[in-house]
Amino acid sequence: MWEYTEKVKDFFLKPKNVGEIKDADAVGEVGSIVCGDALKLYLKVDKETGKIIDAKFQTFGCASAIASSSALTELIKGKTIDEAMKVSNQDIADFLGGLPDQKMHCSVMGREALEAAVADLRGEAPPEHEEGNLICKCFNVTEEKIRKVAMENHLTTVDEVTNYTKAGGGCGECAPNIEAILTDLWSLKPPEKPAKPKKLTNLHKIALIQEIIENEIRPGLQADNGDVELIDIDGSKVTVALRGMCTGCLMSDVTIRGIQEKLRELVSDDIAVEAYQ
Numbered sequence: 001m002w003e004y005t006e007k008v009k010d011f012f013l014k015p016k017n018v019g020e021i022k023d024a025d026a027v028g029e030v031g032s033i034v035c036g037d038a039l040k041l042y043l044k045v046d047k048e049t050g051k052i053i054d055a056k057f058q059t060f061g062c063a064s065a066i067a068s069s070s071a072l073t074e075l076i077k078g079k080t081i082d083e084a085m086k087v088s089n090q091d092i093a094d095f096l097g098g099l100p101d102q103k104m105h106c107s108v109m110g111r112e113a114l115e116a117a118v119a120d121l122r123g124e125a126p127p128e129h130e131e132g133n134l135i136c137k138c139f140n141v142t143e144e145k146i147r148k149v150a151m152e153n154h155l156t157t158v159d160e161v162t163n164y165t166k167a168g169g170g171c172g173e174c175a176p177n178i179e180a181i182l183t184d185l186w187s188l189k190p191p192e193k194p195a196k197p198k199k200l201t202n203l204h205k206i207a208l209i210q211e212i213i214e215n216e217i218r219p220g221l222q223a224d225n226g227d228v229e230l231i232d233i234d235g236s237k238v239t240v241a242l243r244g245m246c247t248g249c250l251m252s253d254v255t256i257r258g259i260q261e262k263l264r265e266l267v268s269d270d271i272a273v274e275a276y277q
């Protein structure tokens, strides 16, 4: 039996914003009934302010999927599209007071539906979660999705990947491939994490940030034909410009957040990374 928070139960039993928006400006559809969960998100956007004035959903899924979808609509209503795109799957789970580990994939599905709806609004091709190198045939999960979700949520084990994507949760044949992806993804980390320095002078901090971007972050991005350039360091504010395939990528927010996490982990908790405009 799953341990659900009161808020999950509330959002499951009395979900908010269920239904269809007939004249929606954007629709994002993810998942598949065959795989057990599906979500369709409808957005109505004010053309003048760019704010989401209505969001509704239809879902086929469990209590967590319904609660997560409902939470997502509550989180994004009233936000601009750019603000809404900052809502992560962890934000959805946090809004609900947490989800059981094994149900985190429901929050991921919410975030994916949002990405799909925003792509639709912008007239772009839907994010390629369902295309590319298929790793898990049982749940139709690609390598790209595993990498993205693992990076965004700092997943390091196959079980964690299963919780967040369902990949590996069926016949288990894909587990070695998931393991290999994780090894590759995190092999950029130094084998032994350097301890975070206790107190840094400004000069030391700048040098450390430069070194980590150069040696820890850039090689990983370059491996995917992307890159990052350090533009400025002002106290704890680090400004970077994404280059190559990272430029204008739908996942650029995720990349920036990943860089910030890495710098917070290795330099200082107060680092804030922003993209150069």
Ligand code: FES
Binding pocket: 135, 136, 137, 138, 139, 167, 168, 169, 170, 171, 172, 173, 174, 175
């Ligand atoms: S192929 Fe991934 S669980 Fe079966």
